Structures are given as structure tokens and as C-alpha cells.
Amino acid sequence: MTILFGILLLLSLFAIGRDGRVLPAHGICAAICVAVMGRGGPALTALLLLISLNLLAWLGLRRFAPYQPDDVSGLVSVRLRAAMAVVGAMALVLLTALSAMPGLPILLCSAVVLAGLCGAAMSVPLLQCVGLLCALNGLILLGGGTGNWMLIGAAAILWSGLAVLGFWLLPRLAWLRAEPVYGD
Template identity: 55%
Template sequence: MIVLLGLTLLVALAAIGRDARILPLHGTCGAASVSLIGHGPPALAVLVLLPVLNGIGWILLGRHASWQSGDLRERRRIRQAATIATAAAILLTLLTALAATPGLPVLICIGLVLAGLCAAALPAPLLQLVGLLCMLNGLLLLGGYCQSWPLVLAALLVWLGLIALSSWLIPRLAWLRQEDPGNV
């Protein structure tokens, strides 16, 4: 159980700075983790929701290239920001472990949420969105473990809202970036 949760946290840290292609792996690891640590109806709902939501996110966002088509300096800048965000997520998770002892499964779920929030600080809009979706995956996993229907439903609604907003917003941001790099 702890090994699978640790693997999920490593995938979350590796997802920082990646585009939507990481979502299916992130959702599958989260679903496998909740199948081991959770029990009850909320955990069962999260077990079904994580792969489905992340698959939908991958399908809708997978066609948008985040930063790979940019110049070399922009890619280097994003990689450096992703490295700093990863280090910040590790540091925040360690500080959480030192400040409180919520138990290892809850701590790893908190680490998933913190990794997603640190990824949301990246400069590219698609990478920010993927970071927020990974953060919501962590909240879904936490809701499944703690058997909290309000947390599961709130994370689900925000997840669906972000996907709906992104399907409208991300193509427009990409269009603005191609037309005039100074706009974004």
C-alpha cells in the first residue's frame, strides 16, 4: 500500500512541467492507490472517477502542444521553473510531515495536492491547467481515503468545470500566442 502511494507521489512530482499526456498515468496510479487505502462508497466512486476523468482530460487536452513548439529559450525557462516547482513541492511535503503527523496515507495525499499546486505556478497555461487537474486528483484521492462525499463531489465539480473552461480557453490562448507572442 505504501509503495503504491509513494509511486503515485513520484508520478505527481514527475507530472510537474508535463502536458496532458501524463494524466492517464496519474489517474491510474491514483485509482490503484485508492483501491488499496480506501473503503466504502466514496472510495469506490473515486476508483471509477479517477481513470475516467483523466482519460477525458487526456482526450480533450492532448491535442494542444503546451511549450514544445516554442523556441529553445522558452523551453529551458519552463524546465527550470518545473525543477523549482518540483523542489518546492518536495520541501512543502517534508515541512507538512514535520509540522503535523496526519498519517502516511493522508500525508501522501497532501503531497499530491501540494505538487499540483506547485505545478500550477508554471508559466504556460496548459501546464498550469494540468497541475490544477493533478491537484484535484489528490483531493479526490483524499476524499476517497477519508470517506468524505463533500470533498469528492466538490473536487469532481471543479474538475469538470476546469475541463469545460479549458476546452474553450486553451485554443484561444494558443491562437493568441501564435499571432503575437507579447500577448500571453
């Protein structure tokens, strides 16, 4: 179980600064973790939600091109921000482990949530959306592992709302980024 959670945590840290192509792997790895960790109806519900929601999000987000700035300084800036977000996520996980001692599965679920929130600190809207979806994956995983129906339901509703908002807003934001500005 610890190895599976470690792989999920590494995948969550790797997802920072990446586009939606990482979501299916993140959702399947989280589903495997909840299958090993949880028992009963909440775990089965979380397993099904993680697989189906992430595959649907990938189908919707794959049409967006990954962020490729025209100049090298913009690419370095995005990579530097992603590296800072990864270091921040690791520091928050370490502080959580030192302050709370909630148990290893709960700590690792919290680490997935924190990594997703640090990924949402990126400046590109697509990367923010993917980071928030990864954080909500962690909340669904936490709810399935602890058997908390309310947490699973709330995270699934937030996940769905964020996905619908992202699918509605991201084409408009990508269009604004791609169009040249006239009248300068």
C-alpha cells in the same frame, strides 16, 4: 500501499512542467491507490471518477501540442521553473510531514495535492491546467481514502468546471500564442 503512493507522488512530481499526456497514468495510479486505501461507496466513487475524468481530460487535451519554445533560452526557462516547482513541492511536503503528522496515507494524498499546486505555478496555460487537474486528483483521492463524500463531490465539481474552462480557454490561448503580432 506505501510503494503505490510513492509511485503516485513521483508521477505527480514528474507531471510538473508536462502536458496532458501524463493525466491517464496519474489518474490510473491514483485510482489504484484509492482502491488499496479506501473501502465502501466513497472509495468506489473516487476510483470511477479518477479513471473516467482523467481519460476524458486526456482525450480533450491531447490535441494541444506540448509547449516548445522557439529559442533554447525559453526551453531552459521552462525547465528551470519546473525544477524550482519540484523543489518547492518537496519542501512543502517535508514541512507538512514535520508540522502535522496526519498519518502516512493522508500525508501522501496531501503531497499529491501540493505537487499539483506547485505545477500550477508554471507560466504556460496548458501546464497550469494540468497541474490543477493533478491537484484535484489528489483531493478526490483524499476524499475516497477518508470516506468523505463532500470532499469527493466538491473536488469532482471543481475538476469538471476546470476541465470545461480549460477546454474552452486553451484553444484561444494557444491561438494567441501561435499568431504573429502585426503592427509593431
